[in-house]
Amino acid sequence: MPTPSRRRHDRPDEPDTTTQRRRATIHDVADHAGVSIGTVSRALNDRRGVHPDTRRRVLASAAALAYDPDKAARELSNRRAVDIALSVAHGYRRLTPFFGLFLQHLAERLATEGLQVREVASGSDGLPVRDADAFVLLDAHPDDPRIEHLTRLGRAFVLVGHAQDVRCVAADDEAGGRIAAEHLLRLGHVDTVHLTADLHAQAFADRAHGFASAFDAAGAGQVTTIVADDASTLGGYRAMRAHLERGARPGAVFAATDELAIGCLTAAADLGLRVPSDLSVVGFDDLPEIGARLTTVRQDIDLLARETVTLLHEALAGAAVRAVRLPVTLVSRGTTAERRTR
Amino acid sequence: MPTPSRRRHDRPDEPDTTTQRRRATIHDVADHAGVSIGTVSRALNDRRGVHPDTRRRVLASAAALAYDPDKAARELSNRRAVDIALSVAHGYRRLTPFFGLFLQHLAERLATEGLQVREVASGSDGLPVRDADAFVLLDAHPDDPRIEHLTRLGRAFVLVGHAQDVRCVAADDEAGGRIAAEHLLRLGHVDTVHLTADLHAQAFADRAHGFASAFDAAGAGQVTTIVADDASTLGGYRAMRAHLERGARPGAVFAATDELAIGCLTAAADLGLRVPSDLSVVGFDDLPEIGARLTTVRQDIDLLARETVTLLHEALAGAAVRAVRLPVTLVSRGTTAERRTR
DNA sequence: GCATGCTGCGTAAGCGCTTTCATAAAGGTA
DNA sequence: TACCTTTATGAAAGCGCTTACGCAGCATGC
Incomplete structure (x- = not known):
């Protein structure tokens, strides 16, 4: 039988005037x-x-006590002497909703096992400005200088986003593009736009490819790709508005990002188009609060973070390199409808 | 003389094949x-x-050892049994850069002393959906239902943003508006626009008032206030573009937010206006990466977080209510110039 | 029958820090 | 000089957790 030990908080005679709940330990x-x-x-x-x-x-x-293990204690106890850095490419927009969410989930997952991430920017040479034991590379493109640099240094790293011959994890962007296409095809759309930004980024390239090739395979209609300056709502708005002002009247648009989709929605509204009756739009990511009413391709950011952590462990353990692709699903909300046959 | 004690990490004969740095304790x-x-x-x-x-x-x-106290250990050791919630108003855009930055700084400051914030949303009645010992209220307006609710409950709370008769902390928004005006006046501008959003929000109202009254006091020129749907880059773009398309040609604009300012910059560029020669623009906040090249009114987000923590302690200790206003400064970069006398 | 192994579990050390307590030294007063 | 403070410091406990260690109890082997 364990001996109940006397501890700091055990003060049965304490007045407890305040309504203070103490967490179960x-x-x-x-x-x-x-x-x-x-x-x-x-x-x-x-x-x-x-x-x-x-x-x-x-x-x-x-369960009965609603026990929730203390983060700090667990972290302190579990501590492995590993310094983990989250590296963002030079010029990457850190303040992006997706980035914030991912960082939050990643930090939380790592904290659970006593690990900690610190963010590190890249210098003008594209290389991280600080060393660490392990790196999470965000927003990498296939010929990213960081990959070779870290390999030469013998550092563990995992790349978030799809790549070749590298340990990486990403949503199945191509499948995402495909299911967006299938959704739109099912609704009878033939004249579609793919609104994207910076096809140099692997994720965007994959989404574009998945979308276009599904349309090609169906042999139905055409897809016009338009590239915004910027994957923001503003970027999407300007690109889409310019396109519509040129007289184009696509039946549907697949935006590579929820933010681009929002921009697109706004542009359509400003030009007097109704969504979804005049124009269907589907986004990508399913960001909370941003795409609340948006039909979109959902990726699970928390799962992404969890898989990143798994791969990080493999990297640290020297396991074989593998690439993992995470499933995506289409969540259908109010911004898509059947093609209007006028 | 203290006795050097043997500890887990003290393994002088450890091979140390890896290049692993251990943090100083x-x-x-x-x-x-x-x-x-x-x-x-x-x-x-x-x-x-x-x-x-x-x-x-x-x-x-x-300093010599680059000692950086361990967060988790400090938190664990310092632990006070206080549950702190960061409450955001219903419908508030949580994913805003300013919000992310503030939350980050606040969490960091609190962690230092073993406290922890959790975010809590407001329900449709405007009240936080979860109870806590202390609340930080973001984005409150003067007649916010949360204020009365928490007062009645006897909970400690501090409001971030200016208010009356409440414990609150905010940047000196009115002074911010004033120094923006003074900067523009010094450059000789007379025909200006104030680009803002939702004047219901106290911060925006104060900035507007500070700006307009400084112009009035100088007796120089006029200021047209235009209200965007939304304090985003897209909101700023649309409002500004519409204004310019109506034929207006102001010499300068003061945007209530860096994001609005960016939208304004983009709108100007799209309509062929040069910044700063045709149009001067000054923003507000000085967000990193967003407003890199922007002349803007800088507020110190970390200081805001620190003061929030101080007030939180005062609230918990039952000290007298006080309102604190934080100084702001103008940082002059490339988007303002002397008025062009054509 | 006894060495051997396994399983389930309690004990205690330790993670890095803050803080209480004891103690020693220094200063003040009579 | 004897006594009381005050100040500077070391020792040690404790924050909530994980885990190495060891000890029972039981089953197996010959």
Whole structure:
């Protein structure tokens, strides 16, 4: 039987005038389940050497107490001496919603196991301005100088975005393009626009390819690709507006990004087009709050972060290089409709 | 003399085949300075009871070893049982660069002392959907329902943004508007536009008021206020473009936000206007990467976060309510020039 | 029958830090 | 000189967690 130990917070006679909730700790769970904290930890972390019955009991106690392991303690305890850097390419727009979300999820996932990311920018030579034990490379293109540099340095790294012969993880951008195309084809669209930005970025190139080739394969209609200056709402607006002002009247547009899609929506509205009756639009990413009413290709950012962490471990362990592609799904909301046969 | 203790990482005979740097800990600093870890901690945290000479020595050692206190350890050790929530108003654009930056700084400052923020949204009734011990209210307007609600609940809260009779902290928005005006007046401008969004938001109202009243006071020229749908680059673009297309040719514009300013810049460029020779523009915020080349009114986001933390402590301690206004400065870059007298 | 291995679990050390407590030295007063 | 403060410092406990270690208890082997 474990000995209940006296600890700092155990002050039964404390006045407790305030309405202050105290979070349950591992000790509370241990007491509740009648085991030691070691066993609780093992049970919760799926370590071997715990009797199935005990494990069940612990999990029940944890649930009953709404136990939520303390991040800082776990991090401190788990600490591996690994310095992880998130490297962004020179000139990359760090303040992008996608970037913020990804960084948030990545940091959270890593914190769980005692790891920590720091952001590091790239210098004018394209190389990270600071060294680290492992790198997460964002927004890389196939001939990114960072890849060779880190390889030569013998640093572990994983690339977020699709690439060849490199450890990388990305949403299945090509499939995303394809399912967007299929959705639009199913609605009978034949005259479509692909609104994108910087086809030099692998993700955008893949989306474009997936979309165009699905249309080609169907042998139905044409797709015009228009390239915005910038993958922002403003970039999408200007590109789309210019296109529409040139007299083009596509039935649907597939935007490479939710932000581009929003720009497109706004341009359409400004020019008196109704969405979705005059124009269908589908985005990509499914960013919360940005694309709330948008039909879009959803990618799971948290899954992306989780897979990044897995690959990071493999890299650190010296495992074989592999590329992982994450599934995407189409979420159909209010901005697409059947082609209007006028 | 402190006894050098044997610790987990002390393995002098470890092969160290990898090029792995280990971060300096408080023990390293203590050894280097020839004192105990307690003294190091006291010296570094400005606690009393440390001899000035000792303090100097410790600081020197810390600097020499590039000591960077571990977040998790500090958080774990400092832990106060306070649950802090960052509340955003319903419908607020959370993914805004300013929001991201503020949250980042706030979290960092709080982590330093073992506190943690969690974000909480507001429901359709405008009230936070989750309770907490203390709240940071973002984007509040004077008659925000959250204020009364939290007061009634007896919760500590601080409002980020100017308000009356409430504990709040904000940049000196009115002064910001004024110095923007003074800058433009100094350059001889008389026909100006104030590009803003949602004057219901106190910050925007104050900036507008500061700007307009400085112009009035100088008795020079006129200011036309135009309100964008949205404080985004796209919002700024559309509002400005519409204004220019109506034939207006102001000499200068003061945008309530860097993002609005960027939109304004783009609109000007699209309509063939040169900045700054045809049009001067000054922004507000000085967001990194967004406003790199922009003449703008700079507010110190980290200071804002620090003051928020101070007020949070005051609120928790039940101190008297006070409002703090933070100074802003004009940083002059390439988007403003003397009025062209054609 | 006893050495051997396995399994399940409690114990305790340790992650890097802050802070309380004890102690020693220095200063003040009578 | 004896006594009380005050100040500077080291020792150690504790934050919540993971995990190495060791000890039972039980099954297996010959």
